[in-house]
Amino acid sequence: MQTKAKEKEIFLEYLKKNGLKQTTQKALVLDTFLQTEGHLSVDDTYRIVKQKDASIGYVTVYRTLKSLVACGLAREVDLGDGRTRFEHFYDHPHHHHIICTSCKKTIEFLSTDLEQLQEEIMKHYDFEALYHSFQIYGLCSDCKHKRVSTPAAKKDETRNDQVFVRDALRLVINVESKGLSFYLAAAEKTKHPDGRAMFYKIAADEKEHLNILKAKYERLMARSKTLENEPQFLHYNAAILNQLFPPVHEIPKLIPEETNDLQALAIAIDSERESYEFFQTYAQRFKDSKGKRVFVNFTAAEKHHLAQLQKEYQRLKSVYGSQNANGLG
Amino acid sequence: MQTKAKEKEIFLEYLKKNGLKQTTQKALVLDTFLQTEGHLSVDDTYRIVKQKDASIGYVTVYRTLKSLVACGLAREVDLGDGRTRFEHFYDHPHHHHIICTSCKKTIEFLSTDLEQLQEEIMKHYDFEALYHSFQIYGLCSDCKHKRVSTPAAKKDETRNDQVFVRDALRLVINVESKGLSFYLAAAEKTKHPDGRAMFYKIAADEKEHLNILKAKYERLMARSKTLENEPQFLHYNAAILNQLFPPVHEIPKLIPEETNDLQALAIAIDSERESYEFFQTYAQRFKDSKGKRVFVNFTAAEKHHLAQLQKEYQRLKSVYGSQNANGLG
DNA sequence: GTAAGTGCAAACGGTTTGCATAAAG
DNA sequence: CTTTATGCAAACCGTTTGCACTTAC
Numbered sequence: 109m110q111t112k113a114k115e116k117e118i119f120l121e122y123l124k125k126n127g128l129k130q131t132t133q134k135a136l137v138l139d140t141f142l143q144t145e146g147h148l149s150v151d152d153t154y155r156i157v158k159q160k161d162a163s164i165g166y167v168t169v170y171r172t173l174k175s176l177v178a179c180g181l182a183r184e185v186d187l188g189d190g191r192t193r194f195e196h197f198y199d200h201p202h203h204h205h206i207i208c209t210s211c212k213k214t215i216e217f218l219s220t221d222l223e224q225l226q227e228e229i230m231k232h233y234d235f236e237a238l239y240h241s242f243q244i245y246g247l248c249s250d251c252k253h254k255r256v257s258t259p260a261a262k263k264d265e266t267r268n269d270q271v272f273v274r275d276a277l278r279l280v281i282n283v284e285s286k287g288l289s290f291y292l293a294a295a296e297k298t299k300h301p302d303g304r305a306m307f308y309k310i311a312a313d314e315k316e317h318l319n320i321l322k323a324k325y326e327r328l329m330a331r332s333k334t335l336e337n338e339p340q341f342l343h344y345n346a347a348i349l350n351q352l353f354p355p356v357h358e359i360p361k362l363i364p365e366e367t368n369d370l371q372a373l374a375i376a377i378d379s380e381r382e383s384y385e386f387f388q389t390y391a392q393r394f395k396d397s398k399g400k401r402v403f404v405n406f407t408a409a410e411k412h413h414l415a416q417l418q419k420e421y422q423r424l425k426s427v428y429g430s431q432n433a434n435g436l437g
Numbered sequence: 438m439q440t441k442a443k444e445k446e447i448f449l450e451y452l453k454k455n456g457l458k459q460t461t462q463k464a465l466v467l468d469t470f471l472q473t474e475g476h477l478s479v480d481d482t483y484r485i486v487k488q489k490d491a492s493i494g495y496v497t498v499y500r501t502l503k504s505l506v507a508c509g510l511a512r513e514v515d516l517g518d519g520r521t522r523f524e525h526f527y528d529h530p531h532h533h534h535i536i537c538t539s540c541k542k543t544i545e546f547l548s549t550d551l552e553q554l555q556e557e558i559m560k561h562y563d564f565e566a567l568y569h570s571f572q573i574y575g576l577c578s579d580c581k582h583k584r585v586s587t588p589a590a591k592k593d594e595t596r597n598d599q600v601f602v603r604d605a606l607r608l609v610i611n612v613e614s615k616g617l618s619f620y621l622a623a624a625e626k627t628k629h630p631d632g633r634a635m636f637y638k639i640a641a642d643e644k645e646h647l648n649i650l651k652a653k654y655e656r657l658m659a660r661s662k663t664l665e666n667e668p669q670f671l672h673y674n675a676a677i678l679n680q681l682f683p684p685v686h687e688i689p690k691l692i693p694e695e696t697n698d699l700q701a702l703a704i705a706i707d708s709e710r711e712s713y714e715f716f717q718t719y720a721q722r723f724k725d726s727k728g729k730r731v732f733v734n735f736t737a738a739e740k741h742h743l744a745q746l747q748k749e750y751q752r753l754k755s756v757y758g759s760q761n762a763n764g765l766g
Numbered sequence: 767g768t769a770a771g772t773g774c775a776a777a778c779g780g781t782t783t784g785c786a787t788a789a790a791g
Numbered sequence: 792c793t794t795t796a797t798g799c800a801a802a803c804c805g806t807t808t809g810c811a812c813t814t815a816c
Contacts, residue, residue: 129790129795150780165798170781186515190780190806206564215562225550226573229672233544234578235535242571244555249563343558458770458815479805494773499806519781519805772813781803788797 112142115181115198122179133164137172141182145267147193147214148173187214188245201272201397203341204242210251216268219343220393267338270328272399274335275342277325280406283352283383284321288314290353291376294363302369310376310417317409342399352383370428373421380417384410441471444510444527451508462493466501470511474596476522476543477502516543517574530601530726532670533570537577544577545597548672549722596667599657601728603664604671606654609735612681612712613650617643619682619708623692623701631698639705639746646738671728681712699757702750709746713739 119138123130140156141148154169173194176182183197187207204222206215222242230237249255288311295307329336354362363375387410391403448467452459469485470477483498502523505511512526516536533551535544551571559566578584617640624636658665683691692704716739720732 127795131790131796133797163798167782167799168797171796192780206558206562208564209567215564217558217562219554219558221550221554222571225548225672229535229546229548229573230575232669232672233535233546234581235537235544235573235575236581237573237575238538239575240571240573242551242569244558244564244566244569246559246564246566246568252563252565340561343554343561456770460771460815462772492773496774496807497772500771521805768816770813770815772811774810774812775808776810777808778806780805783802784800786797786799788795790795791793 115142118181118198119176119179122175128175133161133168134172134175136161136164137169138176138181141173141176141194141196145196147185147187147195149191149193151191153194183239186241187212188243199397200269200395201341201399202395203268204244206244206246208248208251209245210247213248213250215248215339216341217343218272218341218394220390221343221345223393268341269398270332270335271338271341272397273402274325274328274338275340276399276402277321277328279342279344279349280387280402281318281321281325283349284314284318286349286353287379287383288318289356290359290379293356293359294367294372294375297359297363297365298367298372299365300368303367303372306369306372307376310372313413313416317413321406348386352386353379370421370424373417373424377414377417377421380410380414384414444471447510447527448505448508451504457504462490462497463501463504465490465493466498467505467510470502470505470523470525474525476514476516476524478520478522480520482523512568515570516541517572528726529598529724530670530728531724532597533572535573535575537580538574539576539580542577542579544668545670546672547601547670547723547728549719550672550674552722597670598727599661599664600667600670601726602731603654603657603667604669605728605731606650606657608671608673608678609716609731610647610650610654612678613643613647615678615682616708616712617647618685619688620705622685622688623696623704626688626692626694627696627701628694629697632696632701635698635701636705639701642742642745646742650735677715681715682708699750699753702746702753706743706746706750709739709743713743 116138119134120130122128123134136157137153140153140160144153144156150166150170150173153173154164154166157164157169173182176194177184177197181196181198182194184192185195185205187193187205188209189212201218203216203218206217208214222240226237226240229235291307291311291314295304295311298304298307367375384407387403387407391400391407394400394403445467448463449459451457452463465486466482469482469489473482473485479495479499479502482502483493483495486493486498502511505523506513506526510525510527511523513521514524514534516522516534517538518541530547532545532547535546537543551569555566555569558564620636620640620643624633624640627633627636696704713736716732716736720729720736723729723732
């Protein structure tokens with residue numbers, strides 16, 4: 109309920125700034141919007157609000173919903189039928205819609221491909237993007253096979269946000285596991301004792317970070333029994349991730365047996381930098397939301413790890429440098 | 438005017454099939470739609486039609502435009518203001534819109550990234566896609582810099598189709614040039630006389646095909662003075678194309694000096710197959726249109742070239758095989 | 767002659783506005 | 792006590808429908 113307080117604060121501030129007045133009606137509509145967490149039409153909202161205050165007018169609901177848009181708590185979305193729907197915007201991931209033209213069921217998903225395409229197109233035509241909309245219309249699984257349509261699993265957007273966090277955690281856990289396997293395999297292949305020890309040390313770092321992420325994931329799962337089985341919300345190109353750490357079978361080619369600790373560090377620094385840079389730009393593409401924060405935090409962790417490795421690299425180099433000066437190299 | 442005849446034929450057939458009747462009003466609306474080639478609202482159309490026949494009713498225009506949609510000549514598009522607009526659909530590339538929220542200028546573009554994403558998402562959720570819509574809203578160059586807005590360069594969709602052809606030709610010419618450079622460079626690097634001769638022969642094939650494409654491009658340009666400078670319509674990821682033929686600096690690694698004619702053929706077959714397979718799937722993503730046909734034809738040409746190379750490979754192998762049998766190998 | 771088309775007016779449905787009254791600051 | 796909000800009714804606007812009349816086949 110913390111975030112709800114934040115949202116109310118935003119609304120009140122918006123009212124104050126524009127010389128507007130607080131009323132019980134506005135509060136009622138806002139509460140309804142915050143609690144319902146779905147695609148609300150004016151009609152939907154009016155009906156719900158009416159139960160709590162029979163005297164409220166249709167137009168008041170209209171006007172209040174519009175001001176929720178104006179202050180950034182909501183956004184209007186057009187799902188193809190004539191009516192405007194309002195969905196949560198503040199601290200919620202931007203997303204796109206799949207709409208079944210037969211049973212009107214909607215599924216929401218998120219892909220940064222669209223933001224990337226938008227960026228490219230905008231740059232090409234010298235536009236400044238404000239927002240975009242992407243909808244796919246089609247037949248859902250049920251309607252396609254002429255089954256009885258399951259009545260639109262009423263996914264609300266708090267759920268969306270949680271699923272985004274789940275998907276984001278799964279992704280970074282996946283990456284971190286890849287990193288771990290890579291360093292372990294590299295250690296196995298390395299004959300040089302210092303190099304091997306260094307790879308094991310870096311692998312231990314990865315393992316530690318991985319455990320933190322896994323613990324976060326477990327905690328999230330513990331909070332909701334059904335979250336694990338929700339359909340995927342965040343979509344990404346798996347091929348990109350495979351480029352972050354080379355596959356295990358390429359390790360013999362990449363890591364010579366005689367790799368020493370300094371060289372091992374250099375290899376790790378390259379990998380970590382690549383990962384860090386990827387997530388740096390990737391995280392940017394998301395709108396503020398809990399899921400985005402997973403990536404932002406991961407990026408920060410990777411940056412920190414990278415800095416540590418670089419520091420260690422400098423330290424080792426100067427040690428070996430002075431050994432060389434002593435004729436020991 | 439050939440395509441216009443085709444479109445009229447489609448409409449008449451649609452009428453006949455549904456037991457509907459030909460009228461002067463319908464013909465008038467259809468003619469207006471075919472001639473105007475832009476985003477027509479009902480109002481726009483009504484105003485134009487009214488000049489030719491003052492007695493025509495608003496509703497008739499409505500109904501006729503709807504039947505143009507029903508028979509596949511037009512599609513409805515929502516550009517954010519309240520009104521439905523009708524744009525050409527038959528034999529026109531599907532495209533997406535950038536809309537300036539300030540001056541309402543729209544730019545159209547095409548990218549297969551969206552069709553690809555759609556495909557992936559649809560597979561993931563077991564949907565059957567019918568259509569999708571993607572719009573980017575923002576500020577155009579003029580409005581962003583508070584310049585006087587150039588009054589919406591009135592791009593019509595015949596133009597679109599031509600620009601698509603132009604972009605498609607540029608793309609395949611680019612690829613074919615890459616192929617030519619690759620084979621020429623390979624020939625240069627090859628010391629084995631048979632291998633070198635084979636690479637030169639394949640390069641000559643490429644050169645011939647390239648000249649055909651360039652001639653087509655020149656003919657297109659000759660037809661319109663301004664086409665060359667139209668903004669890009671088809672957008673694609675340049676990185677993908679760079680993968681079709683290896684860059685020249687990698688040739689020493691890939692082509693050993695002692696490559697013989699059989700090996701040269703094998704290398705060419707691999708490259709041509711990759712190009713063929715890429716354009717095979719790429720062309721599929723487009724809706725029927727002149728631009729698509731550029732890719733379809735290119736794919737067919739690549740397929741044919743590939744088959745020729747394979748035949749030559751088999752022939753050479755059997756020749757060498759029999760030489761081997763004669764103890765000459 | 768029969769079935770569909772046309773043009774008009776009226777209806778429709780979501781949205782917006784004008785206005786008298788009510789409530790907030 | 793001024794200013795904005797509310798709730799109602801009426802207006803709006805793009806679109807659709809009902810219906811008497813007209814036209815195509």
